[in-house]
Amino acid sequence: MIRGLFLRPPSENSKEVGATEIRGAGSAGAESSRADGLPTKVPSSGHIVYEGNGASSQHYSTEFEARGIRGFHSSSGSGARTHIALQPVDERNGSKLIINGFAHKRARLLGFYARHKIDDTWIWLTEDFSWQEGAAGRAKLLVQPDQDVSEIGSVTGSNIVLEAQWLYPNGESANCGSLMFTNKLMAHALGGLNEASYHNTLAAFEHSLEAGHTYFEVDLSYTADERLVVSSPRIRTGDHNKPEKISDMAYERVMSLTSHGEPIMDARDLYELLSEHPQYCFEIDFHFVVGENAKKRIKSLLEDFNHDDETLSRLLIQVHTPEMHRDIDSVYRFEHYQYLVGMKMDRLNEAITYSLDVGICALALRWSLATASVVEQIKAAGLYILSYTAEYDPSLADALLRSGIDTVCTDHVTPRMLMGAEGRMGQKQFFVFYHSGDKDAVSRYSVDSDQLRLLRVKSGALEIRDSEFWINDGTQRLLPQQFTLQRRQFAGWKMRMKIDGKTHWYCSDGTFRTKKEALAAPPTERHLFHDQDIVPVISTVEGAKVVMVAQWVPTKRFARILEKWLPKRQ
Incomplete structure (x- = not known):
C-alpha cells in the first residue's frame, strides 16, 4: 500500500474523467496532473487533509486565501472525499490553525475526527490525546476549527486526515453514506x-x-x-x-x-x-x-x-x-x-x-x-x-x-x-433434542417420565426430545449420553439449529454457520461438545429447538481391522 493521497482528474462541470483535479497554489513535493489521466499524487506527509465526508460543498479557496495558505482544494472526488482540501503545515504558511471550509445544506458540523497512517494501518486520536488503532474502544476526540495543529500531533512522518462529522437536526448522522x-x-x-x-x-x-x-x-x-x-x-x-x-x-x-x-x-x-x-x-x-x-x-x-x-x-x-x-x-x-x-x-x-x-x-x-x-x-x-x-x-x-x-x-x-x-431474539429459553447421528444406533435413555420422548426421525435416526426449557444462562449441562452403535464409540456432540429457515452449526469461534459459511476465509470447524458438557449462552428465539447430533468413530479394535483390510489410498 502506497502511503499517499491520490486524486483522479475529472472533466469540467462533471464527475466524469477529464483534465484537471487539484485547484489552488502548488506545494513543495506535489506532482502536477498528468496528461494521460493517471492519478495525481500528493505528498504523504506535511499536510492536514480535510475530508468532507458528506459535505454539500467546500470553500477552502476563500479560507486559504484569507490566511495566506498555499493549499489545495477539490470538489471533484468521490465517496467521503468528494470534497477535499490539503493544508500544508510549514513555515511558509501564515496559519497553522485547523480550518473548516466545508458546508452542508441540512446539517451542522460537530467537528473533525483525526487519523493518520503508520505502517499501512490507520490510527485515531482519542479523548485522552493518544493515538489508537480502531480507537481501541476509546472515544475519538472531536477536533474543532481554530485549534492549533500542534495540539493534535505532528505531520512530519505522515499527513493527518481530519474527517468532518455532520449531524442532522433530528440527531442522526449526516456523514457520507x-x-x-x-x-x-x-x-x-x-x-x-x-x-x-x-x-x-x-x-x-x-x-x-x-x-x-x-x-x-x-x-x-x-x-x-x-x-x-x-x-x-x-x-x-x-x-x-x-x-x-x-x-x-x-x-x-x-x-x-x-x-x-x-x-x-x-x-x-x-x-x-x-x-x-x-x-x-x-x-x-x-x-x-x-x-x-x-x-x-x-x-x-x-x-x-x-x-x-x-x-x-x-x-x-x-x-x-x-x-x-x-x-x-x-x-x-x-x-x-x-x-x-x-x-x-x-x-x-x-x-x-x-x-x-x-x-x-x-x-x-x-x-x-x-x-x-x-x-x-x-x-x-x-x-x-x-x-x-x-x-x-x-x-x-x-x-x-x-x-x-x-x-x-x-x-x-x-x-x-x-x-x-x-x-424477540436474544438470551431466550430453548429446547434441547439429542440425535443419535446414525439410523443403526440404539437408545438406552429412560423415557418412562414425561420429560423425555423417543422418536425415529425422517432420516431413520433416533431422537430424544427433552420437554424442559433450557435456561440459557451458560450453566446447564447436557444429559449423559445414552446411545450405542455397534463397532463405534461416542466422540461427542455437534450442535445445530434452524435460523431463518436454514440449518446452522455451532462453530469453534462461537458463531452459527451454514456448511458453506464454515468454509469462509479463514475457515472454522464445528465445535465438538463432550459428554455432559456445559452449553454456552446462545442467541435464539423463545422455544427454539437446538439439536445435539452424536458423532461416532470406529472403536480401536474395529479401526485396526479397517486399517488391515481396507486398501490404503495413495
Missing part, C-alpha cells in the same frame, strides 16, 4: 414477491414500496451486445431449464424473458423508476467485474441515466476489490461506495484500510460472520455495515440491528414485521 444507512432494511433484488427471491422486477419494487421499504438493492448485468439489464448474472429461460448467463444472450433475447413471470427491465427503465421516486436510494450490484468490462458497464449506466448527477448521487455502488473500485471510479466518481467483504474475513483489515484510503463509506458481509468483535472493529473505523441476507426472519434482522449493524439486506422482512419482532 447516511442517505442509505439510516434505512434499517434494504429490499434485496427490489424485494421478494410471492415467496420468491431474486426478482429485480417492477412488480417486486411496487410490492416492497407498499410494504414500507425505502432502500433497494438491484442487480445489473451486461448482455452479449453490451446493454445493461436489471437481472442477476444468470436467469432461467424456462420452467425446467438450468440458469443461463445473461452475458451469453443478446439484449432482445433477454428482454423477451421473464423473472418469476414478470417482465425484465433494462437500465433505462430503472432510471425512469428512480426519477419517479426521488426520495429513495438504491444499491447497485454489478457483481465482480474489472478492467474494461467494468468501465464499459459504467459508461452504459451513465448513458442510460442521461448523465443525471442528481439521480446518480442516490446510488451506492458495491465493489468487490480495490481494482474494481479503481476501474469504476476512473470513469465516474460516485458519491457512495460499499466494499463487499462477503465471506473473505481474512481480508477484513485490508478492506477497512482501503476504504479509509479512498473514501468508501461501508462494508458488506454475511450476517453470520458479523461477530461482536468484527462489528466493533468496523464501527471503530467509522464505516457503516450492511449484513446480508435475512430472508424471512424479522427477529434475526432485529437482533442484527441491535448488535450494531446499520442496515440488513432482506428478501421478505418488512418494516412492520421488524417492528413487531423487537427483542
Whole structure:
C-alpha cells in the first residue's frame, strides 16, 4: 500500500474523467496532473487533509486565501472525499490553525475526527490525546476549527486526515453514506414477491414500496451486445431449464424473458423508476467485474441515466476489490461506495484500510460472520455495515440491528414485521433434542417420565426430545449420553439449529454457520461438545429447538481391522 493521497482528474462541470483535479497554489513535493489521466499524487506527509465526508460543498479557496495558505482544494472526488482540501503545515504558511471550509445544506458540523497512517494501518486520536488503532474502544476526540495543529500531533512522518462529522437536526448522522444507512432494511433484488427471491422486477419494487421499504438493492448485468439489464448474472429461460448467463444472450433475447413471470427491465427503465421516486436510494450490484468490462458497464449506466448527477448521487455502488473500485471510479466518481467483504474475513483489515484510503463509506458481509468483535472493529473505523441476507426472519434482522449493524439486506422482512419482532431474539429459553447421528444406533435413555420422548426421525435416526426449557444462562449441562452403535464409540456432540429457515452449526469461534459459511476465509470447524458438557449462552428465539447430533468413530479394535483390510489410498 502506497502511503499517499491520490486524486483522479475529472472533466469540467462533471464527475466524469477529464483534465484537471487539484485547484489552488502548488506545494513543495506535489506532482502536477498528468496528461494521460493517471492519478495525481500528493505528498504523504506535511499536510492536514480535510475530508468532507458528506459535505454539500467546500470553500477552502476563500479560507486559504484569507490566511495566506498555499493549499489545495477539490470538489471533484468521490465517496467521503468528494470534497477535499490539503493544508500544508510549514513555515511558509501564515496559519497553522485547523480550518473548516466545508458546508452542508441540512446539517451542522460537530467537528473533525483525526487519523493518520503508520505502517499501512490507520490510527485515531482519542479523548485522552493518544493515538489508537480502531480507537481501541476509546472515544475519538472531536477536533474543532481554530485549534492549533500542534495540539493534535505532528505531520512530519505522515499527513493527518481530519474527517468532518455532520449531524442532522433530528440527531442522526449526516456523514457520507447516511442517505442509505439510516434505512434499517434494504429490499434485496427490489424485494421478494410471492415467496420468491431474486426478482429485480417492477412488480417486486411496487410490492416492497407498499410494504414500507425505502432502500433497494438491484442487480445489473451486461448482455452479449453490451446493454445493461436489471437481472442477476444468470436467469432461467424456462420452467425446467438450468440458469443461463445473461452475458451469453443478446439484449432482445433477454428482454423477451421473464423473472418469476414478470417482465425484465433494462437500465433505462430503472432510471425512469428512480426519477419517479426521488426520495429513495438504491444499491447497485454489478457483481465482480474489472478492467474494461467494468468501465464499459459504467459508461452504459451513465448513458442510460442521461448523465443525471442528481439521480446518480442516490446510488451506492458495491465493489468487490480495490481494482474494481479503481476501474469504476476512473470513469465516474460516485458519491457512495460499499466494499463487499462477503465471506473473505481474512481480508477484513485490508478492506477497512482501503476504504479509509479512498473514501468508501461501508462494508458488506454475511450476517453470520458479523461477530461482536468484527462489528466493533468496523464501527471503530467509522464505516457503516450492511449484513446480508435475512430472508424471512424479522427477529434475526432485529437482533442484527441491535448488535450494531446499520442496515440488513432482506428478501421478505418488512418494516412492520421488524417492528413487531423487537427483542424477540436474544438470551431466550430453548429446547434441547439429542440425535443419535446414525439410523443403526440404539437408545438406552429412560423415557418412562414425561420429560423425555423417543422418536425415529425422517432420516431413520433416533431422537430424544427433552420437554424442559433450557435456561440459557451458560450453566446447564447436557444429559449423559445414552446411545450405542455397534463397532463405534461416542466422540461427542455437534450442535445445530434452524435460523431463518436454514440449518446452522455451532462453530469453534462461537458463531452459527451454514456448511458453506464454515468454509469462509479463514475457515472454522464445528465445535465438538463432550459428554455432559456445559452449553454456552446462545442467541435464539423463545422455544427454539437446538439439536445435539452424536458423532461416532470406529472403536480401536474395529479401526485396526479397517486399517488391515481396507486398501490404503495413495
